[in-house]
Structures are given as structure tokens and as C-alpha cells.
Amino acid sequence: MKQHIDTAPIWESYRQDCECPLCLLYAKVEAGNVDYFLGESVMEPSQRIEVNKKGFCADHFKLMYDAGNRLGLALMTHTYMKESMKTLKENAQRARDAAAAEAGKPIFKRFGGSKGAGLSEVAGELTKLQNTCLMCERINESMERYMYTVLYMYKHEPEFPKLFAESKGMCLRHYAQALEMAPKHLSGEPLKSFVDALTDIEMKSFERLEGEIEWFTNKFDYRNQDKPWGNSRDAVKRSVNKLGHQVVNED
Ligand SMILES: [Zn+2]
Ligand SMILES: [Zn+2]
Structure with missing residues (x-):
């Protein structure tokens, strides 16, 4: 290194x-990142592209919300939301199709590990959205x-x-x-x-x-x-x- x-x-x-002592440093680094993402990163196109792609975890969304800069958070959340909606749209038909296929299965085929596998895949795609965090x-x-x-x-x-x-x-x-x-x-x-x-x-x-x-x-x-x-x-x-x-x- x-x-x-x-x-x-x-x-x-x-x-x-x-x-x-590392936790003391962590708290400072985290606070600095909250300032950065609500401040200068909002005006930096390359960072916005990264934010749109990865988003934030629940903890860091909350920290930014609590920090009170609603306009910075709104600008960032707006474009991230638009990007997330693409994934949502891609998966909407998949969810409907998987449910229809599942509903049409005869009872005996619904036993065992494959029950609801199609829907579970869609759920996995959506969970992925929440599990990436640029701030982390x-x-x-x-x-x-x-x-x-x-x-x-x-x-x-x-x-x-x-x-x-x-x-x-x-x-x-x-x-x-x-x-x-x-x-x-x-x-x-x-x-x-x-x-x-x-x-x-x-x-x-x-x-x-x-x-x-x-x-x-x-x-x-x-x-x-x-x-x-x-x-x-x-x-x-x-x-x-x-x-x-x-x-x-x-x-
Ligand atoms: Zn620690
Ligand atoms: Zn995070």
C-alpha cells in the first residue's frame, strides 16, 4: 500500500x-461523509452517477435525513429513485409472471424447496438495491x-x-x-x-x-x-x- x-x-x-479508538475515528469519518454527500457531491456529476447506481443503506439514509439538509437529500434521492424505478419496472412483469406460474401449479408440485422460487428471485433483485451503499x-x-x-x-x-x-x-x-x-x-x-x-x-x-x-x-x-x-x-x-x-x- x-x-x-x-x-x-x-x-x-x-x-x-x-x-x-477506531470507533472514534469511524464517527468522524461517517460525519464527514454525511456532510460530503449532502454538500459538494450533489454538484459533482461523477458522484451523482455513482449514487444513482449504488444508493445508500437504511442507516446512512437516516443519518442524512436527520442532518436536515433537505434540498441536497431531495436532489440526490430524486435521481436515485428514477434509477431504482428502472429495476422496479424490469421486475414488475417478472413478479406477475412468477405469481401466475406459481398459482397455476398443481398442489403436489408446490411442496418442497421450489415453492415460490420465481417470486423469491424477484425479491432478491429488489433486496440487492437496498444492500449496496456508497457511503459504507x-x-x-x-x-x-x-x-x-x-x-x-x-x-x-x-x-x-x-x-x-x-x-x-x-x-x-x-x-x-x-x-x-x-x-x-x-x-x-x-x-x-x-x-x-x-x-x-x-x-x-x-x-x-x-x-x-x-x-x-x-x-x-x-x-x-x-x-x-x-x-x-x-x-x-x-x-x-x-x-x-x-x-x-x-x-
Ligand atoms: Zn471499534
Ligand atoms: Zn451505509
């Missing part, structure tokens, strides 16, 4: 106290670059492994992604040391969080009412994010 390596955002995230693609590219930078810094920046070892690991999704990418960019001792260090902090932080969320549940017992919360007040949010990759927004 030959590209400019920008280490500043990684340093900044790793200096913050959080359950997953762009975010994934950025996140892959950030993960690469983490691996690069672990090997080349002498101060980084210490800060890395003092972090609270990553969410489950980013931990898996780190394990996947590590052998592609590291080898020998740095690879072993990176995976050892990360797995060590990962295990420790899961054990710590498990204790914190247990204490959260115990606080509901009247006998514990007056005992201190410790770090447990926001343990539910942190645990959900640790397991599910920022499913609950940070305050």
Missing part, C-alpha cells in the same frame, strides 16, 4: 480515554487506511506501542479487522508482538467491562442502593458499543 501516511488522527484518538464503501476504505496506519505506527513509531498497550483495546468488529489485516502488513516479531499486545488488552478490557456491567445490575438490588457506582454508570452503553461497534452514540 503506497500512500501518504497521516499519523496525527491515530495519535489523537489513542490519547483519548475510550473503549475503541467510502467509510470502509477510510477505516482500512486508518487500520493500516495503526499497524504501520506499531512497527515504525517508537513511542506508539506503549500508548497502544495502555489503551482499552478495540470493539469486537475492529479487533477482528485488526487480526485480519495484521498479517498482510506485518511479519516476524512485530506481527507477534502486535497480536499479543492487542489480545492482551482486549481480554483485560472485556473482563473489566463484564465486572462493570455486572455491578450496574447489582446496583438495582436495594441492599446496594447506597454503595458507590464506581465506573458502572455508563457501563451499558460502553458494553453495547464494545460488542456492537458504536451502536449507541457517544455523548
Whole structure:
């Protein structure tokens, strides 16, 4: 991977106290993409063609809707809708034909796995429309670059492994992604040391969080009412994010 390596955002995230520094970066990248798609990309013909082709997933449509720039979203949605209607039209007759064929089948032929297969194919074509997301693609590219930078810094920046070892690991999704990418960019001792260090902090932080969320549940017992919360007040949010990759927004 030959590209400019920008280490500043990684340093900044790793200096913050959080359950997953990559998730902090993800939130920034996602917010930047929402601005981009509602702003400059609307006026860029090549981007509009891409949007018309791929569209957005439900989560990213919602984020753009919540961002409030209705004209930007309307312009983009209008042309994307026109493009989607082509697929819809192509499949409309197929749906009618498949239903007619299915309805005409004798009862005994409708048993087994082929029941409604024609309609199911049409459904698959329509589901595909919702499963592609240009914003997810762009975010994934950025996140892959950030993960690469983490691996690069672990090997080349002498101060980084210490800060890395003092972090609270990553969410489950980013931990898996780190394990996947590590052998592609590291080898020998740095690879072993990176995976050892990360797995060590990962295990420790899961054990710590498990204790914190247990204490959260115990606080509901009247006998514990007056005992201190410790770090447990926001343990539910942190645990959900640790397991599910920022499913609950940070305050
Ligand atoms: Zn994460
Ligand atoms: Zn998406």
C-alpha cells in the first residue's frame, strides 16, 4: 500500500480515554461523509452517477435525513429513485409472471424447496438495491487506511506501542479487522508482538467491562442502593458499543 501516511488522527484518538479508538475515528469519518454527500457531491456529476447506481443503506439514509439538509437529500434521492424505478419496472412483469406460474401449479408440485422460487428471485433483485451503499464503501476504505496506519505506527513509531498497550483495546468488529489485516502488513516479531499486545488488552478490557456491567445490575438490588457506582454508570452503553461497534452514540 503506497500512500501518504497521516499519523496525527491515530495519535489523537489513542490519547483519548475510550473503549475503541477506531470507533472514534469511524464517527468522524461517517460525519464527514454525511456532510460530503449532502454538500459538494450533489454538484459533482461523477458522484451523482455513482449514487444513482449504488444508493445508500437504511442507516446512512437516516443519518442524512436527520442532518436536515433537505434540498441536497431531495436532489440526490430524486435521481436515485428514477434509477431504482428502472429495476422496479424490469421486475414488475417478472413478479406477475412468477405469481401466475406459481398459482397455476398443481398442489403436489408446490411442496418442497421450489415453492415460490420465481417470486423469491424477484425479491432478491429488489433486496440487492437496498444492500449496496456508497457511503459504507467510502467509510470502509477510510477505516482500512486508518487500520493500516495503526499497524504501520506499531512497527515504525517508537513511542506508539506503549500508548497502544495502555489503551482499552478495540470493539469486537475492529479487533477482528485488526487480526485480519495484521498479517498482510506485518511479519516476524512485530506481527507477534502486535497480536499479543492487542489480545492482551482486549481480554483485560472485556473482563473489566463484564465486572462493570455486572455491578450496574447489582446496583438495582436495594441492599446496594447506597454503595458507590464506581465506573458502572455508563457501563451499558460502553458494553453495547464494545460488542456492537458504536451502536449507541457517544455523548
Ligand atoms: Zn471499534
Ligand atoms: Zn451505509
